[in-house]
Amino acid sequence: xxxxxxxxxxxxxxxxxxxxxxxxxxxxxxxxxxxxxxxxxxxxxxxxxxxxxxxxxxxxxxxxxxxxxxxxxxxxxxxxxxxxxxxxxxxxxxxxxxxxxxxxxxxxxxxxxxxxxxxxxxxxxxxxxxxxxxxxxxxxxxxxxxxxxxxxxxxxxxxxxxxxxxxxxxxxxxxxxxxxxxxxxxxxxxxxxxxxxxxxxxxxxxxxxxxxxxxxxxxxxxxxxxxxxxxxxxxxxxxxxxxxxxxxxxxxxxxxxxxxxxxxxxxxxxxxxxxxxxxxxxxxxxxxxxxxxxxxxxxxxxxxxxxxxxxxxxxxxxxxxxx
Numbered sequence: 605x606x607x608x609x610x611x612x613x614x615x616x617x618x619x620x621x622x623x624x625x626x627x628x629x630x631x632x633x634x635x636x637x638x639x640x641x642x643x644x645x646x647x648x649x650x651x652x653x654x655x656x657x658x659x660x661x662x663x664x665x666x667x668x669x670x671x672x673x674x675x676x677x678x679x680x681x682x683x684x685x686x687x688x689x690x691x692x693x694x695x696x697x698x699x700x701x702x703x704x705x706x707x708x709x710x711x712x713x714x715x716x717x718x719x720x721x722x723x724x725x726x727x728x729x730x731x732x733x734x735x736x737x738x739x740x741x742x743x744x745x746x747x748x749x750x751x752x753x754x755x756x757x758x759x760x761x762x763x764x765x766x767x768x769x770x771x772x773x774x775x776x777x778x779x780x781x782x783x784x785x786x787x788x789x790x791x792x793x794x795x796x797x798x799x800x801x802x803x804x805x806x807x808x809x810x811x812x813x814x815x816x817x818x819x820x821x822x823x824x825x826x827x828x829x830x831x832x833x834x835x836x837x838x839x840x841x842x843x844x845x846x847x848x849x850x851x852x853x854x855x856x857x858x859x860x861x862x863x864x865x866x867x868x869x870x871x872x873x874x875x876x877x878x879x880x881x882x883x884x885x886x887x888x889x890x891x892x893x894x895x896x897x898x899x900x901x902x903x904x905x906x907x908x909x910x911x912x913x914x915x916x917x918x919x920x921x922x923x924x925x926x927x
Contacts, residue, residue: 618710618713618720619710619713619714619719619720620719621719621721622685622686622717622718622719624636624637624638624639624685624686624719624740625686625719625721636685636686636721636738638685638738638740639740640740640741640742640743641740641741641742641743641744641746641747642682642685642738642739642740642741643676643677643680643682643738643739643740643741643747644736644737644738644739645673645676645677645736645737645739646673646734646735646736646737647669647672647673647676647734647735647737648732648733648734648735649665649668649669649672649732649733649735650730650731650732651694651730651731651732652730655668657731659775659776659797660797661704661708662697662701662702662704662705662708663704663705663707663708663711664708664797664798665705665708665731665733666704666705666706666707666708666709666710666711666712666733667708667709667711667712667798668708668797668798668799669689669708669709669733669735670687670689670708670709670712670713670718670735670737671712671798671799671800671801671874672799672801672821672872672874673687673735673736673737674687674712674716674718674737674801674803675799675801675802675819675821675874676737676819677737677739677801677803677806678801678802678803678805678806678819678876679748679806679817679818679819679876680739680741680747680748680749680806680810680817681741681746681747681748681806681807681809681810681811681814681817682739682740682741682747682803682806682807683717683739683740683741683803683807684716684717684718684737684739684801684803685718685719685737685738685739685740686718686719686720686721686737686738687709687713687718687719687720687721687735687736687737687738688720688721688722688723688735688736688737689709689720689723689733689734689735689736690723690724690725690726690733690734690735691705691723691724691725691726691731691732691733692725692726692727692728692729692730692731692732692733693725693726693727693728693731694727694728694729694730694731695727697731702725705731712801716801716803718737741810746810746811747810748806748809748810748814748815748816748817748878749816749817749834750816750817750818750830750831750834750835751816751834751835751836752815752816752835752879753815753816753831753832753835753837753839753879753902754815754835754837754879754902755837755838755902755903755904756881756882756901756902757815757816757879757880757881757882757901757902758879758880758881758882758885758898758900758901758902759828759839759840759841759877759878759879759898759899759900759901759902760809760877760878760879760880760885760888760896760897760898760899761824761846761847761875761876761877761878761896761897761899762802762805762875762876762893762894762895762896763802763847763873763875763894763895764847764848764849764850764873764875764895765820765824765846765847765848765849765852765867765868765873765875766848766849766852766856766863766866766867766870766873767791767792767795767796767849767851767852767873768795768796768799768870768871768872768873768874769796769852769866769867769869769870769871769872769873770792770795770849770851770852770855770856770866770870771792771793771794771795771796771797772796772870772872773855773859773861774789774792774793774796774855775793775796775797777859780855780858780859782858783854783858784851784854784855788850788851788854789851791850791851792849792851792852792855795849795873796872799872799873799874800874801874802819802874802875802876802893802894804890804893805876805890805893805894805896806876808888808889808890808893809876809878809880809888811887811888812880812884812885812887812888813880813881813884813887813888814878814879814880814884814888815835815879815880815881816831816834816835816878816879817831817876817877817878817879818830818831818876818877818878819874819875819876819877820871820873820874820875820876820877821871821872821874822871823868823869823870823871823921824841824846824867824868824869824877824910824920825868825869825908825910825918825919825920825921826869826871826920826921827877828841828877828908828920829907829908829920831877831879832906832907832908833906835879835902836906837902837903837904837905837906838902838903838904838905838906838907838908838909839900839901839902839903839907839908839909840900840901840903840908840909840911841868841899841900841908841909841910841911841920842899842900842911843864843868843910843911843912843913843918844912844913845897845898845899845900846864846867846868846897846899847895847897847899848863848864848867849867852866852867864910864912864918865918865921868910868918868920868921869921875894879902882898885898907920908920
């Protein structure tokens with residue numbers, strides 16, 4: 605199958621275009637009429653670095669590629685708009701595998717109201733995906749960066765931590781699943797392979813007055829440090845307040861890991877961490893969405909302190925893409 609035949613089959617699988625797209629996939633460039641303000645983010649995923657094809661299906665890889673890119677828009681409080689996907693295809697990925705990959709991308713697009721407005725395919729030594737996503741808001745002021753946290757703000761977290769890190773351990777060491785219920789194992793593996801971008805929660809936090817926000821792709825410790833540095837403040841996280849994913853403690857114990865260390869440094873949970881006035885916490889909660897938990901506060905000063913229940917501290921660590 606050649607490039608043009610593959611692209612034609614890809615276009616047949618795409619969900620309908622959104623209202624801002626005047627000319628989508630199939631021409632030399634997409635034409636959009638966005639209005640208001642836009643937020644644009646680019647993510648790259650490389651086989652062997654971000655995923656392994658012996659641990660994830662093509663559909664799961666495609667879903668995760670778009671979901672993790674959209675998580676950046678969630679952290680801005682943006683509405684999902686358009687996505688552009690470039691795929692590097694290795695020689696050992698056949699036509700069915702390519703189309704399964706596209707089905708995964710198209711599935712997340714349909715679930716989040718994202719238009720797949722364009723992209724490209726090429727040969728590559730390993731499977732590679734470069735995803736550009738564009739989000740929208742009525743005004744630039746409605747989009748939330750990392751730099752606005754103020755001393756006295758509450759630090760709030762969506763959902764639970766550590767599920768993705770525990771899921772990765774279960775994928776790499778299947779024997780760790782022996783003492784866990786099958787449903788728990790399935791849920792933890794899903795947190796690693798099929799994350800959910802918190803788009804509705806991000807918009808709710810932005811509307812409620814969040815001053816700074818970041819998605820937890822590289823771990824709570826590392827990403828809280830980014831937020832603190834961008835805002836020029838200090839951050840204290842209360843470890844006892846952190847909501848931990850069900851099954852994390854059991855997986856950590858079986859692997860000889862500390863559950864709090866795993867939860868705060870493991871990464872890939874794609875939850876949102878936001879700084880906002882304390883009195884706005886209730887207004888920021890999404891009915892039917894992930895639970896919103898106050899896990900700390902913003903302080904004068906610099907750096908991040910993760911305070912343990914016994915008064916000690918845990919070093920704020922995270923994942924570095926280039927290490």
